[in-house]
Amino acid sequence: MPGEALVRYALAANPIESPLPRADLYRKFTRQIQKDILEIAFPRTKKVLGDQAFTQLFENFLEQGGPSTLQYPSVPDDFANWASNLSHPYADLMDFERSSVRADRHPAQIDELTAPKNDQKMMLNPTLQVSSYNRPVHQITEDQAPPATDEKKQYIYLVWRRPLTDEISRQRLGGTLARSLGLLAAHSLNRSEWIQLVLDSNPDYDPHKLKAALLESSQDLIERAAILSAP
Amino acid sequence: MGSQSLCPLIYMAEQSTLSSLQVGVGFRRGLAELLLDAPVECFDFVELAPENYLGFGGQKHRLLERVADRWPVLTHGLALSLGGNDPFPHDYLEELGQFLHDLETPHHSDHLCISSANGSHSHELLPLPLTRDTAHHTARRIREVSSAIQKPFAVEHISAYARWPEDELSEPEFIRQVVEESDCGLLLDLNNLYVNACNFGLDASEMLEQMPLEATVQIHMAGHTVRHDGLRIDTHSEDITDEVYSLLKQALPRTGPVPVLLERDDNFPALEELLRETHEIRQIGNEVFHAR
Known part of the structure; x- marks a missing residue:
């Protein structure tokens, strides 16, 4: 299905063939929205790795499939899981930061x-x-x-x-x-x-x-x- | 359009003399305090994205409760990838259905787009090929969603920056086929329609006439930005343009007094600015329905 080619193009690190005109614009939007939420969820990981290495990690994440969740707020979970499966040297730090995200959004009503x-x-x-x-x-x-x-x-x-x-x-x-x-x-x-x-x-x-x-x-x-x- | 600075109370007083058109605002985090501090009468309803609240406790849950205590809530999703092939997660649809039931929202809507493939999610609203097969496929999936969430469903046509070489239908033809085959409602986004008309060299007024307006359950109004090369981007970060107000005036006689929503997702203005826009929408409703 052609529409799926655009999804794959938007997520690929080095896409070869543009499936339609201005596909790069969609690719830019896709990457920006996902990077925004990961930078908010993993501020210390980003600082420790540095901008360039964090961006590269993010690019690798997208290249290898990116988020598997349809809920945008759960993208950080996917990212941390992916890094953990990769045995990334800072997967522990990412998991540590992910714990805060999970606690913050936990559905329990505790007031x-x-x-x-x-x-x-x-x-x-x-x-x-x-x-x-x-x-x-x-x-x-x-x-x-x-x-x-x-x-x-x-x-x-x-x-x-x-x-x-x-x-x-x-x-x-x-x-x-x-x-x-x-x-x-x-x-x-x-x-x-x-x-x-x-x-x-x-x-x-x-x-x-x-x-x-x-x-x-x-x-x-x-x-x-x-x-x-x-x- | 008016540019004088009017306080919320003046708008509210005027509202009571205007049409019965229900005018709401998109509830965004960046607007939350502004809206919750405003007199409740400023807006007839709010609209929010369930994905941002489903399964959340704490601040977001409290925010949702405060909003639902103040206004009727309409829901508008971003995640379903209605034109895609990935199966809908059953547990997600079940949770969504319960969420909508609890909020007592009259219908739920999402976008006519694709955003996932092979289990990977772009979280961006990507355009579908405007083909009969895609319309048929999308309609089948809409029926599946509507049945699972046990709510009437509506689709919003998206802003687009490119068209597929495979296209065989005009956008209004595609939307009509989807709406008729799925028996769903139309969420008519007049800014999206205008943006697409400009981006693809079409006449917005003619496009509007070809839309299945009889199926409209809600209207979206927003602003957009214009790039240096003339491409219009659906940012929801600017004021509604005069052209989009004109389209509202053209649409309302055929849609009837459906709820009209002001969307503002960025570059958030002061309350007075938002109210100036809702006031303009109410004025148009008044002109259309009281002049009959």
């Missing part, structure tokens, strides 16, 4: 949810995105050499949208706390029940130190709305 009181059941903020990488991606900036990847290490991050303000918050956390929050995702618990379950699940840890750490971390996550009261 009515508040901080849990002492005996109230708790829940994780439904917009929470959990991701794990082999290097501290939050330290990747355009100003310094990127931190090295260490396959033996795990850097876990939470990203979530706060109620009412829509502020995107981030937190790096250790494996124990991450697993502890996993328990909260699986069980309906108030704070003391949760802490007890974590203590029971980690008999090798010093219970006093672990309890103190859980109290401190959970208080911070409650204050920053990563943990909310269960309805």
Whole structure:
């Protein structure tokens, strides 16, 4: 079908034959609209890679098919997935930035949810995105050499949208706390029940130190709305 | 057209004496605060793109609620690639149908174009070959969408900057075949019609006469830019031109008092400027329908 030739022409990195007059104009529009949304979604990746390399990455993305989603706001998801499948050296940073996009647009309605009181059941903020990488991606900036990847290490991050303000918050956390929050995702618990379950699940840890750490971390996550009261 | 500076309240007072033509505005993020701060009476309805709100929580969801609390909402999509070959994602159409149902929109519309091929999406409205086969194929897909979303459906003809060598129909002939075969409505975009007439050396008034105006469910009005080489680009970033207002005056007697939308997607003006344009549209409605 001729119309499809124009779609392919608009996405191709080095198109050979123009399917109709002014096809280049359509190609320009197509590329601009897609680049705009990716530059907004991946500001740090663009800075770290530099304009030229980011543009080249974008060109490669389009060349290899471009967005598979018909929803324009979901194009960043496609881009991050594509980079991840390519094992791009900065796929982790792109995934990290994509987490913010996902938290921001997450469909959960959370404005009515508040901080849990002492005996109230708790829940994780439904917009929470959990991701794990082999290097501290939050330290990747355009100003310094990127931190090295260490396959033996795990850097876990939470990203979530706060109620009412829509502020995107981030937190790096250790494996124990991450697993502890996993328990909260699986069980309906108030704070003391949760802490007890974590203590029971980690008999090798010093219970006093672990309890103190859980109290401190959970208080911070409650204050920053990563943990909310269960309805 | 009038250029004096009038405050919104004057326009609103005048509106009550004008025709029953419903005049709305395209709800865009760049206009959101301006529109939500304006007196609700300034506009009879708003139109928005479901793709920008479907599946969103947070600010966008709140924005949608505020808009739907203030005005009736019409929906106009960008994503369906009606002339393409890619199958419609069933789950997407289901979500879209629910979204439209919740908003109580009377119909949904999208563009007569192609934007995807082999699962890749350009997210740009690309022109279709104006052939009988393409019209037939597109009509079949429109029926499929309308059935899936359980809403009456309308198609908007797009601005174009090139034509296919394969074309065998005029644009109005193509649109008529699509509309008649699919039994859908027409979203008559008078700026697109004017832009295409200029870009392809046609008479806009004659083109308009050949359109299936009896199927019109809604009209779009907008401005466009003119490139250094004379090519007109459908940017929605400028004021409506006098020629497009004239086309509205010509169209309304045949379409009847369908909702008329002012589209402004960029170079956003002050509220007074938007209201000057909606006022002009209302004046034309008044002239057409009250002079009968």
